[in-house]
Every structure is written in structure tokens, then in C-alpha cells.
Amino acid sequence: MGKHPVCRVSELPPGSRRIFEVAGRSIGVFNVGGRFYALRNRCPHQGGPLCLGRLSGLVLAGAPGEHQYSDDGLILRCPWHGWEFDIRTGRAVIDPQKTRVKAYRVTVEPPRAETYPVVVEDQVVYVHL
Amino acid sequence: MAGSLRQQTGRKAGVRLVDCDVHPNIKSIKDLYPYLPRRWVDYIEETGFSQIPQNPYPKGANRGVRLDAVPENGVAGSDLNLMRSQLLDAYGVEFAILNPEHSYRLNFLPNADFAAALASAFNDWLVNEWLKKDPRFLGSAVITTQDPEQAVREIRRVGNDPRIVQILLPAGAQRPYGQRYYWPVYAAAEELGLAIGIHFGGTGVSTGHPPTPVGWPSFYLEWHTLMPQAFQAHLVSFICEGVFERFKGLRVTMIEGGFSWLPHVLWRLDKNFRALRSEVPWLKRFPSEYVAEHFRFTTQPMEEPENDADMLEVIRIIGGERLLMYATDYPHWDFDAPEYALPQGLDEATKLRILRENALEWYGLNGQASGLPGK
Numbered sequence: 001m002g003k004h005p006v007c008r009v010s011e012l013p014p015g016s017r018r019i020f021e022v023a024g025r026s027i028g029v030f031n032v033g034g035r036f037y038a039l040r041n042r043c044p045h046q047g048g049p050l051c052l053g054r055l056s057g058l059v060l061a062g063a064p065g066e067h068q069y070s071d072d073g074l075i076l077r078c079p080w081h082g083w084e085f086d087i088r089t090g091r092a093v094i095d096p097q098k099t100r101v102k103a104y105r106v107t108v109e110p111p112r113a114e115t116y117p118v119v120v121e122d123q124v125v126y127v128h129l
Numbered sequence: 130m131a132g133s134l135r136q137q138t139g140r141k142a143g144v145r146l147v148d149c150d151v152h153p154n155i156k157s158i159k160d161l162y163p164y165l166p167r168r169w170v171d172y173i174e175e176t177g178f179s180q181i182p183q184n185p186y187p188k189g190a191n192r193g194v195r196l197d198a199v200p201e202n203g204v205a206g207s208d209l210n211l212m213r214s215q216l217l218d219a220y221g222v223e224f225a226i227l228n229p230e231h232s233y234r235l236n237f238l239p240n241a242d243f244a245a246a247l248a249s250a251f252n253d254w255l256v257n258e259w260l261k262k263d264p265r266f267l268g269s270a271v272i273t274t275q276d277p278e279q280a281v282r283e284i285r286r287v288g289n290d291p292r293i294v295q296i297l298l299p300a301g302a303q304r305p306y307g308q309r310y311y312w313p314v315y316a317a318a319e320e321l322g323l324a325i326g327i328h329f330g331g332t333g334v335s336t337g338h339p340p341t342p343v344g345w346p347s348f349y350l351e352w353h354t355l356m357p358q359a360f361q362a363h364l365v366s367f368i369c370e371g372v373f374e375r376f377k378g379l380r381v382t383m384i385e386g387g388f389s390w391l392p393h394v395l396w397r398l399d400k401n402f403r404a405l406r407s408e409v410p411w412l413k414r415f416p417s418e419y420v421a422e423h424f425r426f427t428t429q430p431m432e433e434p435e436n437d438a439d440m441l442e443v444i445r446i447i448g449g450e451r452l453l454m455y456a457t458d459y460p461h462w463d464f465d466a467p468e469y470a471l472p473q474g475l476d477e478a479t480k481l482r483i484l485r486e487n488a489l490e491w492y493g494l495n496g497q498a499s500g501l502p503g504k
């Protein structure tokens with residue numbers, strides 16, 4: 001399936017996201033604090049546009065009344081029914097073994113000459129299908 | 130939990146849908162000013178009234194709406210064109226029944242006259258800003274029952290418009306809906322050929338009762354999950370009070386209240402009826418036998434058991450091929466998409482009934498072009 005250039009790094013600053021059509025698939029690419037993640041933009045529940053959802057943190061508790069908050073910005077909540085997915089793995093928080101969305105590897109590399117003109121010095125974000 | 134993809138229905142199967150629960154919304158209370166008497170506009174400005182009473186639970190996920198349904202300027206449900214493209218055109222909806230957001234909670238304003246004026250304003254706003262603008266829209270006219278006489282006047286004022294097919298009430302109520310207090314409302318609705326639509330919500334609001342018989346749960350998760358209790362109370366009340374012996378043509382639509390609870394409630398009710406019949410001697414049939422003729426249930430939010438066959442069994446037990454009517458609840462967070470909502474393995478004829486035909490029959494839309502319902 002190969003690796004696909006989607007944009008320059010400067011076009012995806014920390015805290016932003018963009019949706020790309022890659023090889024016929026809608027894929028959301030996220031920059032969370034300088035790290036890049038990519039997920040299929042289609043929720044496994046009812047097909048909602050998952051990557052338009054809000055990024056939040058993971059709320060856990062060891063016992064009733066506790067509230068542990070972690071992984072800020074790494075939990076993606078579907079904009080339709082609010083199911084939570086870990087942006088790093090695509091797995092649903094509630095049942096990670098059974099419910100998941102495809103997560104793609106993302107790399108940042110120098111541009112290939114045939115894709116971007118040589119005047120561009122900026123690194124390029126690649127999504128690996 | 131349904132992580133599994135569900136079968137394709139709706140547009141891709143070529144069915145022209147009837148969506149029985151869609152929520153247009155006002156951007157702010159000011160949208161109603163053109164339809165309010167000056168006395169009440171002045172009252173709102175004077176008092177700073179801005180919010181129709183709500184239950185106290187923050188709305189869990191996504192502020193209660195599909196985030197992609199929030200227009201750039203405004204709130205979800207306030208943009209006609211977005212609703213057209215995201216719902217009507219996207220899914221091939223032939224008719225959509227509009228139940229204005231917030232409006233039914235006017236039943237929990239303490240001031241009966243203010244509530245009635247706002248209800249009238251909502252109804253005129255609905256007709257002018259929505260129903261007149263797209264022939265696929267049909268509407269529910271809201272009433273406030275703090276003063277049943279005014280409610281009846283409102284039904285008579287708006288109920289002859291052919292685009293109004295239903296009277297809207299909230300699931301939360303001051304008293305069970307079968308009681309005689311409400312009968313003038315049912316007389317008017319029956320006379321005008323309007324269904325009574327009871328919509329999810331209005332429990333635990335303002336002047337109303339706590340949202341459950343045991344008081345206030347802590348979480349929106351509980352509040353939402355337990356909403357069917359209110360629907361159950363109303364259904365049993367309608368039947369036991371003899372409403373359908375008095376108003377033989379009355380139709381009640383249960384909107385967003387679930388349906389998988391029907392076997393339990395009706396089996397229990399029928400069993401009790403064998404011993405306790407003399408309390409309600411006006412009933413001529415077993416209680417459960419009134420349901421098929423007088424009630425319909427909208428599907429959303431569809432229960433999603435692990436095993437779709439379990440849902441097929443429930444649908445078989447309750448006679449769902451006649452009782453159920455598809456709804457999306459657009460633009461709310463618990464929206465059901467037609468291509469996924471129904472359980473896998475449902476036969477084509479039943480699917481067609483649920484997605485379309487049951488609602489056409491219930492609301493008298495058969496053989497009618499969009500926008501010209503016959504009642």
C-alpha cells in the first residue's frame with residue numbers, strides 16, 4: 001500500500017488536525033504536541049466522521065469517587081455518539097479488543113523531489129497504509 | 130455493544146425514509162419575538178429570561194449534539210440548509226417530523242400564561258421558518274398543559290394546518306397522561322385527527338418531579354437510561370384510565386422512549402388485570418390489546434444488544450413490524466443513522482414497514498405528495 005505524502009509539517013502545527021483523502025480513504029492526521037497520529041475517519045459504530053471529534057483525556061478510577069485524568073489530548077471522542085478511542089492505537093477505551101478503528105503509521109521525512117519542488121525545504125508528513 | 134457493522138438500509142437500499150423525530154432549534158429566545166405578543170417580549174427583556182427550563186444534568190458527550198451538525202453561526206438544528214444536506218438529502222428522507230428543540234419543556238414554566246404564549250410562538254415559528262420552506266417537513270405543535278383550556282385553544286388554532294400532524298408533550302409530566310385532567314386535550318386532538326406525540330425529556334425539570342420514583346440519580350448516564358420509566362407510566366395510565374374507550378380514534382406516538390420494555394410491562398399488566406380487573410371495569414379487552422391500535426414507538430435510540438438476534442426476537446414479540454417507526458433524532462448526540470440502526474437479519478418487508486410504511490399510515494400520509502398530508 002506504501003507511504004503517501006499528505007502535507008508539509010508546517011501545514012500541520014501542534015494542536016491541529018487535517019482530513020485527507022488517501023488512496024480512496026478519508027484519514028484524519030493529528031499533531032498532538034509535535035507527535036503525529038493518523039486514524040481512519042470512519043467510526044466503527046455507525047460510520048460517523050470520527051476524526052472531527054474532540055480530543056480529550058482519559059478518565060479512570062481505581063475506586064468509586066476517584067477521578068484520575070491522564071493522556072490529555074490523546075483520546076478522540078466520536079462527534080456522533082461520543083465513543084472514545086485512543087488516538088495512538090485506534091482502540092476503543094471501553095472494549096479495546098473488539099472495537100477499533102484503523103490507525104496508520106505516520107513519518108516525517110524530507111520531501112521527494114518528484115512530489116514537492118526542491119525550493120521547499122520543509123519536511124513532509126507521510127501516512128503509511 | 131455493537132462494534133460490528135450493521136446492515137445497509139435506508140437510502141442505499143432505495144427506501145424513501147420517513148424520519149419521525151427531527152429537532153429544529155432557535156438560535157436564541159429572540160427568534161420567537163416576531164411571534165410573541167409585545168407584552169411577553171417586554172417581559173423577557175425586563176426579566177432577562179433566556180433559558181427554557183432544563184434538567185440539571187450536563188449532557189455527557191459532545192454537549193448533547195452531533196458536533197458535525199453545529200453550523201458556523203448558531204446552534205445545532207438552527208440551520209435549514211445544513212439540515213437539508215446532512216439529513217434530508219443525505220439519507221433520502223421523504224418526510225421528516227419536526228419536534229422543536231426545548232419547546233416541550235415549556236410545560237415546566239410556572240407561569241401558565243407565559244408558557245402558553247411561548248408555545249404559540251414556537252408553533253408559528255415552526256410553520257413559518259420551517260414547514261413552509263421545505264415540503265418534506267411536517268410538524269408537531271407543542272402545547273402547555275399548566276392550563277388545559279389554553280392548550281385546547283392552541284390545538285384548535287394551529288391544528289387545521291395540514292402540515293401539523295401531531296401534538297407535542299414531554300415524557301416528564303405533573304401527572305400520568307391518562308388522567309381525566311388531560312381529556313379535553315385528547316378530545317380536540319382526536320377531533321382534528323392529530324396524534325399525541327410524547328417526546329423524551331422533561332423529567333427532573335424545574336417545577337416537575339424528580340426524574341425517577343426514587344429521587345435524583347447522580348449522572349446524565351442514569352437520567353438518560355431511566356427515561357423509559359416515564360413512558361411506561363404514561364402507557365399504563367392511558368390504558369387503565371380508559372382513554373381509548375372514550376377516545377376510540379386517539380393515537381399516541383412514543384418518541385425516543387425505547388420499546389424493548391414492552392414485553393415486561395404488558396405481561397405484568399395483563400397478569401395483574403386477571404385479578405384486579407374490577408378496578409378498571411371500563412376496559413373491554415386485555416390491557417395489552419389496546420397497544421397495537423393506539424400506540425406507535427419510534428426506534429431511536431435503538432437498543433444495541435451484543436447479539437442482533439436478541440433484538441429480532443424482541444421485535445417479533447412486540448409485533449414491531451407494525452409498532453415501530455424509524456427516527457434519527459437529528460441533530461442530537463444519540464442520532465441513529467439509517468444504514469446502521471436496524472438489527473442485522475431483519476426481513477425486507479419489516480424493514481420497509483419500520484423505515485417508511487408504518488409512519489405513512491400512522492400520520493395519514495399515504496398517497497400524498499410531500500407537503501400535502503391528508504388526515
Ligand code: FES
Pocket residue numbers: 043044045046047048050078079080081082083
Ligand atoms: S458513529 Fe461514532 S460513536 Fe456512533
